[in-house]
Structures are given as C-alpha cells and as structure tokens.
Amino acid sequence: MMKMSGRVTSCCVALFLTLTSVSAVKKLNSINDLKKINFGLSVPTHSLLLLHWFANIVDIDNNDVIYLTFDPNNEDYGSHHYGNYERLLDPLPHGNMRYRYYTVGNLHQNSPMRLPSYIIYPPAGYEGRNRDRIIFRVREQNTRGQVLQRIDRVYITQHYETSENQGTRYDPDYTYQVTTNLLREIMQFSVGEDQQSLPELRERFGSNADDSHLRDIRNIWGDLASLGLLVFIVIQEKYSSNKHNRPQRASSRNLQPDFVVNIPEIRQNHMEVDTSRIFARLLQDERDDAQLEVTTSRNGKARIVWRNVPKHRLNNGVMVVLFKNNEDQEASRIYESIGNRESGSCDTSVPLNEGLQVRLHKVRIECCFWKRVGEEICRGPEFKNPKAVNIAGYNAKLQLFAKDGKACARLFVKKTFSEWRSEFNKSWVGFYTSADKATCHYEWWQWQWATKFRPSTDVENSSYDVYEYHSGMAISPGVEARFILVDEEVKVSTPSWR
Numbered sequence: 001m002m003k004m005s006g007r008v009t010s011c012c013v014a015l016f017l018t019l020t021s022v023s024a025v026k027k028l029n030s031i032n033d034l035k036k037i038n039f040g041l042s043v044p045t046h047s048l049l050l051l052h053w054f055a056n057i058v059d060i061d062n063n064d065v066i067y068l069t070f071d072p073n074n075e076d077y078g079s080h081h082y083g084n085y086e087r088l089l090d091p092l093p094h095g096n097m098r099y100r101y102y103t104v105g106n107l108h109q110n111s112p113m114r115l116p117s118y119i120i121y122p123p124a125g126y127e128g129r130n131r132d133r134i135i136f137r138v139r140e141q142n143t144r145g146q147v148l149q150r151i152d153r154v155y156i157t158q159h160y161e162t163s164e165n166q167g168t169r170y171d172p173d174y175t176y177q178v179t180t181n182l183l184r185e186i187m188q189f190s191v192g193e194d195q196q197s198l199p200e201l202r203e204r205f206g207s208n209a210d211d212s213h214l215r216d217i218r219n220i221w222g223d224l225a226s227l228g229l230l231v232f233i234v235i236q237e238k239y240s241s242n243k244h245n246r247p248q249r250a251s252s253r254n255l256q257p258d259f260v261v262n263i264p265e266i267r268q269n270h271m272e273v274d275t276s277r278i279f280a281r282l283l284q285d286e287r288d289d290a291q292l293e294v295t296t297s298r299n300g301k302a303r304i305v306w307r308n309v310p311k312h313r314l315n316n317g318v319m320v321v322l323f324k325n326n327e328d329q330e331a332s333r334i335y336e337s338i339g340n341r342e343s344g345s346c347d348t349s350v351p352l353n354e355g356l357q358v359r360l361h362k363v364r365i366e367c368c369f370w371k372r373v374g375e376e377i378c379r380g381p382e383f384k385n386p387k388a389v390n391i392a393g394y395n396a397k398l399q400l401f402a403k404d405g406k407a408c409a410r411l412f413v414k415k416t417f418s419e420w421r422s423e424f425n426k427s428w429v430g431f432y433t434s435a436d437k438a439t440c441h442y443e444w445w446q447w448q449w450a451t452k453f454r455p456s457t458d459v460e461n462s463s464y465d466v467y468e469y470h471s472g473m474a475i476s477p478g479v480e481a482r483f484i485l486v487d488e489e490v491k492v493s494t495p496s497w498r
Contacts (some may be wrong), residue, residue: 010251022174025089027156029163029179031186031205034234037074039094039446041452043174046119046128047156049235050105051178052227053119054134055186064180066151068138072102077115086169089135089155098140099152103131117147125445125472131159133170154178181197189230191223198229207233236444250469261434292320292358292380296497297347300405300474302383304336307343313377317363321373322348325355325463326382335373337363351405352475356383388412391483396420397464398429400481407446407475407497411453412464424450428487431471434478435496440486446473450483 028034039045057077059067072079074230082101084091092099107120107130137153157175160166188196188204198214201207205330209217209232221228291307304320322334336346350356357380364374388399388410395414400407409429413420427450430442453467460466479497482490 019290023440025175025177027179028156028182030182031230031234033182035237037176039235040125042157044128044132045126045231045235046122046401047132048160048231049119049122049126050128050132050134050228051156052186052189052230053116054154055103055183056190058183060180060184060187066154066180066183068149068151070102072136072138077104078106078108080106088157088170088172088175089137089153092137097138100140101137103133103135106130118227123221131161133157134158135170154183161396182441186230189226191226193222193224198225201226201229205233208237209233290360290378292360292378293357294322294352294358294380294383295345296352296402296475296477298474298476300352300402300476302348302350302356303345304348305345306338306358307362309338309342309360311342314338314342317364317365317371318377319361319371319373320346320351321359321361323357323359323379323416324353326357326379328357335361337371352383352402353404354383354385354401357381386495386497389492389494393491394420394423396424398481398483398492398494400479400497402475403470405474406470407473407479407481408468408470409448409453409481410456410459411450411467412461413467414464421451424485426449427491428484429453429469430482430484431473432480432482433476435493438482439482439490442482443473446471 028037034048037043039048056067059069061067070076070079073081079102082103084101089101092101105119107115134157135153135155135157136151139150139152141148141150155175155177157170160169160171175427179308185205189201190196198209198217202209202214207229209229214229217228217232218225260262290309290313292307295303295305297303301324304322306320309318317337319335319337323330334348334350338344359379361375362374364372364376385401386399388397390397395417397412399410399412401410402408409431411429417423428447429450430439431446432442448469448471453469456466456468474498480494482493485491
C-alpha cells in the first residue's frame with residue numbers, strides 16, 4: 001500500500017507540474033499586450049510579421065469562430081502536424097471531436113512557396129533566422145458527411161537558440177497564446193486592396209505617430225504601410241513610452257529595427273588594424289603612380305576610387321576591378337572601364353566588408369568590341385576597419401566595423417576584467433549618423449545593451465574576450481558608435497566613419 005501510495009503521489013505531482021507549466025503560457029489579448037514582448041531582443045521581430053500574415057489568412061465569424069482557409073496537412077505555407085511531445089501546450093481533449101496541433105512558418109519546409117514575399121524575404125531587420133512559428137489547434141467535426149475544421153487555440157512561439165543545445169524544441173518562456181480579439185485587431189492592419197488609411201488606424205488605436213511618421217512609414221513600407229504602422233505601434237511606441245526599458249530618443253525617422261547578421265568566415269587577427277588610408281604604389285614592369293582605394297558610399301556599399309592613373313595606361317585601355325581580398329585570384333564581375341579619366345570613383349553594388357581590394361587591370365578586347373579583364377597592373381590596399389578605442393576607466397575597448405554593409409560594434413574586454421558584466425549592467429552602445437547627433441538621437445532601434453553582445457566567432461585575442469553586435473543600419477560616412485555607461489553618460493565615441 002505504501003508503494004502504491006507513493007506512485008499515486010508521484011503521478012499527482014507530475015500531473016500538477018504538467019498543468020502548472022501549461023497554465024503558465026501567457027495570453028495576448030490586444031495590441032497593447034503585444035507591446036509587452038521584447039521584439040528584436042529576446043523574440044524575433046519576424047514573429048510579428050508572421051502573426052500579421054496568420055491573422056489575415058484565417059476567417060473569423062461574428063461568433064468568434066476561427067475557420068481555416070487552407071489544408072494544414074498538405075504542408076501549405078510550410079504547415080505540418082505538431083505532436084506536443086514536450087507538453088508545451090495543453091493535452092488534446094478527448095471526446096467525439098478530433099483535435100490536432102499544427103505548426104506553420106517553417107521557411108525551409110514551405111515547398112509550395114505560398115507565403116507572401118514579406119514573410120519569405122522580409123525587410124532588413126525582420127529575418128528572424130527561421131526560429132519563429134505559429135502553433136494552432138484544429139477541431140474537426142463531421143457534420144452530415146462534411147468535415148468542418150475550426151481553430152480554437154493559436155500560439156506564437158520560437159525554437160531555442162542553437163547554442164542552448166535543446167534541439168528543435170520550442171522555448172516555453174517565449175510561447176504566448178493569441179486570443180481571437182488580438183487577431184481581430186491585427187486584421188485591421190491588412191495590406192492590399194482592403195488596406196485602411198493610416199490616419200484612421202492611428203486614431204482607432206490611439207497611436208502617437210504624427211504626419212511625418214506616417215510619411216516615413218509610407219516611404220519605407222510602400223504597399224505594406226499598414227503593417228509598417230503596426231510595427232511602429234508595437235515596437236517603437238512601446239519603447240518611447242517606457243524610459244526604464246531602454247535609452248530614449250526625441251524623434252525617429254528610421255523605422256527599420258536592428259537585426260543580427262549571420263556572418264560567414266572573416267579574416268582573423270584584424271582587431272589591431274591600420275585606420276589610415278594609405279594608397280598602394282606597386283611596381284610591375286615599369287613604375288606606376290596610380291593610387292587605388294576602397295571606401296564607403298552612402299548606402300553601405302563599396303566605392304572604388306582611383307587617382308593619378310598615367311596617361312600611357314589610359315591610352316592603352318585600363319579598368320578597375322574589385323576583389324574580395326589580397327589573396328583572391330578570381331576577378332569579380334564588378335569592374336569599371338575608366339576611359340581617359342586619370343582620377344575618379346564609381347559606386348558598386350557590393351556590401352562593404354573588410355578585405356575588399358581594388359586592382360588596376362589592362363583591358364582585353366574580345367570579338368572586336370567585348371571588353372574583358374586583362375593583365376593586372378597594380379593593386380591597392382585591402383579595406384580595413386578602424387582600430388578599437390579605449391573605454392576610459394575600464395579595461396575594455398569599443399570598435400566600429402562594417403560587415404555586409406552594416407554598422408557593427410565590437411567590445412574588447414580584458415580577460416582580467418572579470419566583473420565587466422556587473423560594471424556594464426546598464427551600459428549600452430548606440431549608432432549615430434553623425435557626431436552632431438545628441439546622445440538620445442541615436443538611429444531608432446539601432447542600439448544594444450553591452451551585456452547582450454554575443455561572443456565573436458571570428459576574432460580571437462589572447463588578452464581580450466571579444467563580443468559583437470550587428471545593427472541593421474547601413475554604414476556610411478559620418479556614422480559613429482558610442483558607449484554609454486548609464487543613461488546618457490557617454491564614455492567613448494568611435495571616430496566618425498570615413
């Protein structure tokens with residue numbers, strides 16, 4: 001009897017824990033509730049786009065019954081059965097009706113590719129790295145030989161980070177139940193022919209977006225302006241009304257949030273780089289005084305600059321060609337015949353990255369008129385990021401660098417500075433378009449807490465631990481990063497980008 005009682009007690013405890021974990025799933029009943037989620041920090045901003053799509057793809061009748069408009073068993077929109085084996089959600093009810101959980105939003109499983117382009121190819125800053133999902137519970141009822149499918153539960157969730165070694169499980173801390181009322185509110189921000197006017201939506205949801213904000217939203221989001229306003233209300237207004245959650249700014253014009261870039265392999269040992277723009281003078285066959293350089297254009301792309309190309313070279317035909325780095329032997333498709341211009345520049349479509357190099361080549365003519373890259377004449381230096389600057393009073397440094405055309409920051413923390421997380425607990429790094437901007441006027445959403453920087457997988461240093469943050473802001477001349485110790489106390493600013 002004692003053994004049986006122990007088993008019963010254990011079962012009851014297990015059942016209690018299960019029910020407790022299920023009841024812990026938070027409900028989102030309105031757009032105001034959405035503002036409580038840390039989109040862009042702990043929750044992918046792509047979740048908001050996915051939820052917007054889902055709210056506008058289902059049908060809701062006057063009795064708040066949600067009807068499916070697609071067959072989840074056919075993997076439409078990347079949907080498939082979800083077994084709830086980790087007991088993330090309530091167990092399926094028993095009875096005459098059949099219940100089943102489905103998940104939707106896996107971009108890698110979206111074979112019909114029926115999801116809209118803003119989900120598959122979202123605006124910069126909303127990618128989400130394919131971690132976010134929507135789970136919905138379907139109730140099937142056979143009525144007079146016809147199977148009716150209704151949705152009675154909707155959730156947004158996300159997979160654990162790969163670094164957390166949880167496999168493909170969903171994270172219960174970031175799983176939320178979405179009510180019918182919230183879906184109805186989001187439906188009002190539909191895009192396309194049924195799109196409502198932004199002023200009407202602004203008034204209806206009490207948004208503080210002024211007319212200049214609405215113009216910016218239209219310019220940035222275009223046909224998706226209603227979705228842009230939803231993003232503005234949920235993300236920007238949340239932070240502009242809560243000074244304790246994050247640093248503030250007076251106004252904002254850039255409505256794109258930041259995003260984390262998954263970066264490929266990058267050249268090592270580049271934290272101590274030369275910031276001076278030294279033009280190379282290399283000798284090959286005869287002396288050439290041509291000066292070549294890779295700089296930055298206004299939109300985060302690489303710009304090719306050349307100076308003092310000798311006339312005898314121009315007479316024979318030359319071109320400037322962009323290479324990935326000094327070791328790259330394969331000429332890219334990015335080249336420019338410079339004609340008779342001794343000096344000049346041309347903007348490219350290549351995002352700025354460290355290592356890019358411009359070389360001067362002879363022009364090779366094929367088929368009477370077709371120009372090809374010919375023999376190399378000379379080359380310029382590789383593009384280098386600026387050096388890190390010391391954070392006064394601390395064994396740490398801040399570096400502004402470019403990756404894939406975006407403004408990024410690195411923290412170099414001395415390995416002996418073990419208490420840096422507590423010292424920098426309220427510190428943050430902001431990105432600014434110029435040194436003239438006040439501390440509170442960083443580009444909207446282009447900031448991050450110092451303790452939220454991620455360990456660098458590309459830079460190793462025997463003396464420093466290296467952490468990185470990649471913003472969604474295009475690198476361009478004048479951009480700078482600032483390390484703010486607390487509130488608006490600037491400890492260091494990087495030199496303005498050249």
